[in-house]
């Protein structure tokens with residue numbers, strides 16, 4: 001590995017602005033490049049077999065049904081292309097979707113968003129004062145870091161058990177010592193990037209703690225409907241929806257380009273959420289709200305989600321089998337019950353940023369190095385390795401089982417050549 005340059009130079013992570021630029025807000029001066037975005041750009045070259053992005057399978061998008069409902073909406077509803085209030089019939093469908101997940105709510109609690117990411121941004125603005133503490137897992141979805149960054153929070157981290165999820169007792173310890181975080185962020189089902197789902201006991205305990213200490217939980221649940229082994233656990237919002245702010249999304253069950261999601265929140269807070277969203281994008285597209293509503297009216301969603309789950313289960317199983325076959329026996333990985341990701345921990349002190357460069361150059365295969373998901377990004381600035389430096393995230397939803405087998409075989413070759421294993 002000696003003479004290998006990292007795929008991305010660590011010392012370029014802070015965004016630099018030239019002299020003569022207007023003075024920026026403090027947080028914008030501190031802003032770092034998104035390592036994830038940069039890597040996705042690097043690996044999106046033609047000919048690369050990529051397990052990098054969190055992309056759904058494009059061949060499974062319900063294109064024909066969506067074309068029919070959009071044509072119908074345009075032909076029949078003059079409000080579809082106008083500014084307008086959130087579309088109540090869509091909220092009614094969401095109440096039913098939430099009931100399927102075991103969450104009882106009413107339509108006045110449903111707040112429509114332009115995707116779960118916007119929900120994170122809005123909740124960060126609702127809850128954080130500048131410098132507030134927030135609790136995140138050490139390995140975390142990068143979008144929450146971006147959402148809280150403008151408020152320059154104090155990031156408190158807890159570890160994650162790869163079988164039972166977040167270390168809830170570490171959260172309890174913070175709270176018992178008197179720390180009052182502005183929010184606790186949880187991705188309880190099919191965690192991005194780890195693939196793990198939070199155990200039932202931990203769900204109960206976390207909600208009980210948050211309610212007792214009056215700390216809001218932001219439950220980010222874009223993968224909750226994508227379960228492959230029996231029924232999913234109820235989300236945290238099923239236990240309480242006064243201290244749990246639930247974020248759902250149509251991105252993974254219909255298509256990300258719709259940019260449509262929802263929040264379930266206490267009704268009293270909806271007017272404040274509305275003002276924050278107005279500053280952000282005024283409102284979510286009236287056209288998309290009506291088209292998705294018509295798609296749901298036509299009853300297409302259950303069969304579509306069943307198809308997704310059937311195919312993604314095949315892809316997950318193909319990846320697990322290929323890892324077993326081609327990766328060194330000392331490596332370990334998660335066995336997700338749903339979602340889109342497997343997290344792999346490689347043995348030894350390997351830096352997977354450097355491994356990615358080799359994998360792309362020699363085998364034309366890509367993944368995302370674990371470092372991209374570290375809640376504490378300081379090591380990136382100082383050139384140290386973060387504690388996930390030997391880990392990688394693999395996406396299994398975006399490739400056929402055949403390509404998964406081929407790609408993991410190639411990746412296994414690089415890993416083996418680096419370790420002298422197998």
Ligand SMILES: Cc1ncc(COP(=O)(O)O)c(C=O)c1O
Pocket residue numbers: 054114115116117118141143187192220222248249250251256260261
């Ligand atoms: C954990 C998590 N939260 C939020 C999002 C963003 O979802 P949306 O497309 O609904 O904004 C993603 C997307 O990959 C995600 O993995």
